[in-house]
Amino acid sequence: MFFKTIDFSKYSSIKVGQPTEVLMIEKEDTIPTDRYLIGGANNLLVSPTPPPLMMLSKDFAYITEDNNILEIGAAMPTGRIVSYAKKHDIAGFEFCSKLPGTLGGMLAMNAGVKEYEIFNILHSIEIEGKWVAKEEIAHGYRFAKLSGIATAARFEIKKGFSQKLLDSLVNLRSNQPHNPSAGSAFKNPEGDYAGRLIEEVGLKGFRKGDMQWSEVHANFLVNVGEGTVEDAKYLIDLAKEKIFEKFNILLQEEIKVL
């Protein structure tokens, strides 16, 4: 293992944070238990005082095929997974296109688009050296209860990459803001949409400092300049408060504040 300085104001998708020492884990290392693992930082807000951080090194960014099984390392970026699937005519990963992050982040969040979620196509996850079948892992909408750090995952290979499906899912994204963001700030409550609720309480487009509830898609917190975690937290708490007052619904954050 070795340390690397990562500037989260550049690395994170929401462009918030500062240069921070991150412990890089290599293949032969025992994974520390006292550090928080970062993937591609597409669902994170790194505060000025984050916990000690770590990341999987490029040793964990690989794809191999063995008979009918595709094995992917947890540090593999989603874009490269989609390119591989396309090149090798493999079905199931089309929804990962334009869903920024690494396989590890997708597994931990059970990331997905519409009815397509990573757990739907998953066979098993390697968690700290032990392969665990999908059936043994509690999971649901934007959540998976991993018992530790995921280092790789396996998928049964099904042939037939669909460019048509990919195009239709990418098309759905046309309503997403272009400013830096960390994806949806809140999970959708059952039977409703967090974005609709944020709009209903008048917060769509509402700004604090350089952080803003997006004018394009209300459930996206966007950084329109030098946004800070403090401003983001203010907007998150304000939305929760107003929505609870008006609808008696307590929204749950999807975004993670470190």
Ligand SMILES: Cc1cc2nc3c(=O)[nH]c(=O)nc-3n(C[C@H](O)[C@H](O)[C@H](O)COP(=O)(O)OP(=O)(O)OC[C@H]3O[C@@H](n4cnc5c(N)ncnc54)[C@H](O)[C@@H]3O)c2cc1C
């Ligand atoms: C513009 C934009 C659009 C987005 N659209 C969507 C969308 O449509 N659907 C959706 O689901 N998400 C969406 N997201 C959120 C994000 O793409 C996903 O949550 C993605 O899976 C995050 O991956 P990451 O590697 O960046 O994880 P990070 O943000 O780095 O981490 C997220 C969580 O995963 C954990 N984690 C990361 N790697 C591992 C590992 N190896 N083992 C265990 N835990 C791990 C982290 O500890 C953290 O708790 C969007 C984000 C952006 C910026």
